[in-house]
Every structure is written in structure tokens, then in C-alpha cells.
Amino acid sequence: MFETIRRTDDDEDRSAFGLFLLSGVIAVLVTSPLLWLFLRAAQVDPERAFSLVVSTRTVEILANSVGLMAGVTLLSIAIGVPLAVLTTGTDLPYDRFWTITAALPLVIPSYIGAFAFVRTFGSGGEVSEAIGVPLPAVEGFWGAVLVITLYTYPYVFLSTRAALLSLDMELVEAARSLNVSPIEAYRRVVFPQIRPAIAAGALLVALYAVSDFGTPAFMRVSVFTYEIYVEYGSFNVEYAALLSMQLLAVTAVILLIEARVGRDSGSTGGGRTARIRLGRWKWVAMTAITTIGVVTLVVPVAVFGVWALRGPDGSVPSLAFEWGMALNSVYLATLAAALACVFAIPVAYYSARSDSPLSRLFERATYVGFAVPGIVIGLALVFFGANYAPWIYRTVPLLVFAYVVRFLPQVVGTTRSAVLQVDDRLVEAARTLNAGPMETFRKVTLPLILPGVVAGGVLVFLTTMKELPATLMLQPIGVDTLVTVIWAAHETLYYQYAAIPALILVLISGLSMVVLLRQESGLG
Structure with a gap:
């Protein structure tokens, strides 16, 4: 009996040590792109590096990037x-409908x-031609500010809304009992409580704005x-490294x-706060939300739909949509999702159990890649592939690895949540039947956490399909995808060729939101 217990303890120790090593190797792998970037930047002569960093152009780029973010x-x-x-x-009527409408801009990638x-807008735009009146062009710095805002404000909206719904109602009612108006009660009581949620959502927006590549690129804004x-x-890799x-x-x-x-505000309770009666202002509110929905959702889908029905102007066979482009996107995204799941399981399990x-x-x-802009990860892996592993440069494995580095946290988070929900008594019951750590994990734990792993994997699949900068920089020769065709259509000015790929990506983005909502209800 004692020999059996000793053998079981030895198995546990070996399993824990193996899990530790495996998690450490994965952590090193997914953070390694930054090492290659640091090495490349360190090779620049210090005097030249200083002159480039403080140059007028660099200062302008920094100012534009920070200004765009702000x-x-x-x-x-x-x-x-x-x-x-x-x-x-x-007392806004149909609040559920307006909530969905206000959150839906997240469905469409900002680019x-x-x-x-x-x-669509400006001289020669689709809307200007349709109504016969030239509209102001949406382009340049302020155009980028407007577009990124329209597709990222839901981060602030959703985080603030969640805080309001969890707010302790008694605080507001206490303020109202002192003859304070609803608006004054919000100013004095509610906003101090929800300020952390507003800040959290705003900082997510800031992080997105400073790392966005597609929108500034399409609008030719000089940002990082x-x-x-x-x-x-332009093969000016030194300057690119320093900018990174x-x-x-x-x-x-x-x-x-x-x-x-x-940080969380520490509010307790839940339910609706004191309601403000809008009166005739409810029509203004509904009109405003409707306008946002039309501009962010209806206009892009309608424009791309018209282009798809009308067909392209001119003939560029290399840009013509082929299902092979979609299949390439699906193939790469499937590989990335599968590898991300393989990487995530040991890291998430070790984190949850230790x-x-x-x-x-x-x-x-593993979260480093999610915080680092995709353009930086792409550039770092370009340095690595071109200088240290030319046989893997511009191949499918390197591109898939970039996707995994970028989106691995999506699986780690859902898998760790699933592991934490596994009843320890089930694991202990399996161990009492002389099942080893690996057998227990395979037969008991893995089936229980599989829904969380799959949910994260699906999210990686969907977000990989939309990734633009890393795909452009590491695209394997001859492998066209939906996002590369959209980029090529923009660069060659044959915009109509982007219609079908863009509509497919909008559909994929919609599925991303469905997965997120199901994930929140199933794992939260």
C-alpha cells in the first residue's frame, strides 16, 4: 500500500515538473518575437538611432499616433x-433593441x-453620386479618428453599461430621498462608482487606436x-525597428x-438604477442611436453589396474573387486555432492548478502578443525569418505562429476558466482508482474543459481570419487570403474587387460576437 502511495506521489511530481517545463517553453516561444525585435534595434548605431528617434518626422509620427489615440x-x-x-x-422604450444596436459596430473590423x-463620401463617392450632392470626404487624420471611434466606442459602452447594471440601487435612492434630481444623483453618486469601468473601456479603446493598422493605412495617416x-x-529596417x-x-x-x-469599483447589488424620464427627448435619443447604426452598419454593408452586384470596373484577374482565397483563410485560421489550443491547455491547466x-x-x-500591435509581431518575425531561419521565412508555419502569438490569450482565458470549474472531487475519485495523472487528465479533466477550449479555439479562428498586418508581412508566396485581396484592391484602386471578401469578413465578425456572447453566458 505504501509503495502504491509512493509511486503515486512520484507520478504527481514528474507530472507537475513536466507541466512546469512545458508551460515555460510555451511562454518563451510566444514572447520570443520581441527578443528578435530588440536584437535588431540594438544593432543600430547609437548616434544614428538617436538622430532617427528625435527627427522631425519621428516626432510628427509620435504626435499623430498620440493625437489619434487621444x-x-x-x-x-x-x-x-x-x-x-x-x-x-x-425610460427609453425597447431598451434591449437599442442596446444591441449600440453594440453591433463591434461586428465590423474598423479597416x-x-x-x-x-x-462612400466625398466627391465621386457612392452616397454623393446617389444624392447628387458632394459630401465632405472622410479621410486623413480626422477621418481616421471618426472611423475608429465609430467601431470602438462599444468597448466603453459595454463596460459602462455592465457597471451601471451592477450598481447598488440603494445609493441612488438615498440621494433621491434628499430631493436631488436624477441628473444630480448620477453626477454625485453614480459616476464616481462607474468611473473605473469607464476608464477600463476607454483604455481598451486607446490600446486599439494606437495599434490599429488598417484604418490609418487606408486613410494615409502617418502613425506608427x-x-x-x-x-x-522600403527596406529601411533600422527605422522600422526603432519605430516599433x-x-x-x-x-x-x-x-x-x-x-x-x-479596477473594479467595489459596487454591490444589482438591478436598474433610478430611471430618468426622457419625455420628448426619447425621440432624439432613438434617432441618435439609429443614425449610429445606419452609419456604422447599413452604409458599409450596402456599399459592398452594391459593388458585389454591380461587379468591378475593369478586369484584373489577379484580384478576382475565388473561393480558393476563402479556403486559404479558413486553412490558415484552422491551423492557428488548433495550435493555439495545443499551446493553451498546459499553460492554462498549470496556472489554474498551481x-x-x-x-x-x-x-x-502568453498575453504579451495580444497587447503588442500585430504590425510589431509581424516585423519581429520578419527579422527572425530573414536573418536566422530563411527556410521558414514567408511560409505557412511562420505565419501560423504569428497568429498563435497574437491570439493565444483567447484560448488561455477560456481554458483556465473551464479548469477552475472542474470539481476536484472528480479528479480525486479517479486517482483513488489508481489512474495516473495523464490518464486522469485524459479521461476526466479534458472532457470537462473541452467546451472552454473549443470556445477559445473558435474565437482564435474567427479573429485570425480578420488579421491584416501580420498577414501582409508574412504572407506565403502564392497564398492569397480575404484580407490580402482587400488590401490589394485598395492599393491598386480597383475597390470593387474588395466587395465579396469584405462581406465575408463582416459575416465572420458577426459570428465572433455570437461566440463571445455564448462564451460569457456559458463560462462566466
Whole structure:
């Protein structure tokens, strides 16, 4: 009997050590792209590096990037917070419908919206020609601010709305009992309570804005992401590396701020807060939400739909839609999702079952790629492939690895949540039947956590289909995908060729939201 117990303990120790090693190797792998970037930047002569960093052009790029981030963040707060209040704290009719309408812009990737806006408004745009009146062009810096805001304000809206729904109603009622108006009660009692949620959503918007590549690229705005790609295409790799380091520094500052202010407000309770009666203002509110829905959803889908029905102007066989492009996207996304699941299981399991600081460190390491802009990951792997592993450069394995680095946290998070929900008594029961750690995991734990793994894998699949910068920089020769065709259509000015790929990506984005909602209800 004692020999059996000793053997069981030895198996446990070996299993734990193996899990530790495997998690550590995965953590090193997914953070390794940053190492290649640091190495490349370190090769630049210090004097030249300093002159490039403080050059007028670099200062302009920094100013544009920070200005874009600030403008998008402030506008997102200005739109998202009032919408959250309208749908939770007023007598707005059909609030459920308006909530869905306000959240739906997340369905469309911002670069798809930017593509449609550039070709819809302004002289010669679809809407201008349809109504016979030239409309202002949506382009340049302010056009990018507007478009990114319209497709990212739901981050603020959803986080603020969640905080309002969880707010302790008694606080508001106590304020109302002192003859304070609903608006004054919100100002004095509600907003201090929901400020952390507003800040958390706003900082997500800021992180997205500073890392967005497609929208600034389509609108020709000189920001870090677009200029890194331009310098890379011009073989000016030194400047591209230095710009990437500066972009990482800006991202780190945003994450630091998020860590400090993105905390829970500590509110308890739940339910509706005191309702504000809108009166005739409810028509203004419904008109505003309807306008946002039409501009962000109806206009892009309608434009691409018209283009798809009308067909392209001119004949460019290389841009003509073929189902092989969609199949390539599906193939790459499937490989990325499968590999992400394989990587996520040991890291998530070790993090959930161990209290050691290293387990948390390994788990957090997998989140690096999600915080780092895709253009930076792509550039880092270009350096690695071109200089250290030319046999893998511009091949499917390297591109799939970039996707895994970028989106692995989506599986780690859902898998860890699923592991935490496994009843320890089931595992102990299997061990009492002399089942080893691996057999217990395979027969008991894995079937129980599989829904969480699959949910995360599906999310990786869907987001991989939409990834633009990493795909452009690491695209295997001869492997065209939906996003590369959209980019090529824009670069060659044959915009209509982007119609069908864009509509497919909108559908995929819609499925992403469905998966997210099911994930929240099933795992939260």
C-alpha cells in the first residue's frame, strides 16, 4: 500500500515538473518575437538611432499616433457613456433593441469601415453620386479618428453599461430621498462608482487606436503602425525597428495606466438604477442611436453589396474573387486555432492548478502578443525569418505562429476558466482508482474543459481570419487570403474587387460576437 502511495506521489511530481517545463517553453516561444525585435534595434548605431528617434518626422509620427489615440478615446467616452445611461437608467422604450444596436459596430473590423467610408463620401463617392450632392470626404487624420471611434466606442459602452447594471440601487435612492434630481444623483453618486469601468473601456479603446493598422493605412495617416509597414516595404529596417520600439513604449504606458485605474469599483447589488424620464427627448435619443447604426452598419454593408452586384470596373484577374482565397483563410485560421489550443491547455491547466508565481508568470507571458500591435509581431518575425531561419521565412508555419502569438490569450482565458470549474472531487475519485495523472487528465479533466477550449479555439479562428498586418508581412508566396485581396484592391484602386471578401469578413465578425456572447453566458 505504501509503495502504491509512493509511486503515486512520484507520478504527481514528474507530472507537475513536466507541466512546469512545458508551460515555460510555451511562454518563451510566444514572447520570443520581441527578443528578435530588440536584437535588431540594438544593432543600430547609437548616434544614428538617436538622430532617427528625435527627427522631425519621428516626432510628427509620435504626435499623430498620440493625437489619434487621444481623439478616439475622448470621442468614445462622449458616445459610449451617454448610450450606456440611456439604455440602463432611462425610460427609453425597447431598451434591449437599442442596446444591441449600440453594440453591433463591434461586428465590423474598423479597416472594413474605413474602406467603405473612403469610397462612400466625398466627391465621386457612392452616397454623393446617389444624392447628387458632394459630401465632405472622410479621410486623413480626422477621418481616421471618426472611423475608429465609430467601431470602438462599444468597448466603453459595454463596460459602462455592465457597471451601471451592477450598481447598488440603494445609493441612488438615498440621494433621491434628499430631493436631488436624477441628473444630480448620477453626477454625485453614480459616476464616481462607474468611473473605473469607464476608464477600463476607454483604455481598451486607446490600446486599439494606437495599434490599429488598417484604418490609418487606408486613410494615409502617418502613425506608427502605417509608417512601420512603409519603412519595412522600403527596406529601411533600422527605422522600422526603432519605430516599433517607440510604439511598444506607448503601448506599455497605456497598459500601465490600465493596470492602475482599470479596477473594479467595489459596487454591490444589482438591478436598474433610478430611471430618468426622457419625455420628448426619447425621440432624439432613438434617432441618435439609429443614425449610429445606419452609419456604422447599413452604409458599409450596402456599399459592398452594391459593388458585389454591380461587379468591378475593369478586369484584373489577379484580384478576382475565388473561393480558393476563402479556403486559404479558413486553412490558415484552422491551423492557428488548433495550435493555439495545443499551446493553451498546459499553460492554462498549470496556472489554474498551481499557486506558484511562475505559473502566473507563464500565463501572463502568453498575453504579451495580444497587447503588442500585430504590425510589431509581424516585423519581429520578419527579422527572425530573414536573418536566422530563411527556410521558414514567408511560409505557412511562420505565419501560423504569428497568429498563435497574437491570439493565444483567447484560448488561455477560456481554458483556465473551464479548469477552475472542474470539481476536484472528480479528479480525486479517479486517482483513488489508481489512474495516473495523464490518464486522469485524459479521461476526466479534458472532457470537462473541452467546451472552454473549443470556445477559445473558435474565437482564435474567427479573429485570425480578420488579421491584416501580420498577414501582409508574412504572407506565403502564392497564398492569397480575404484580407490580402482587400488590401490589394485598395492599393491598386480597383475597390470593387474588395466587395465579396469584405462581406465575408463582416459575416465572420458577426459570428465572433455570437461566440463571445455564448462564451460569457456559458463560462462566466
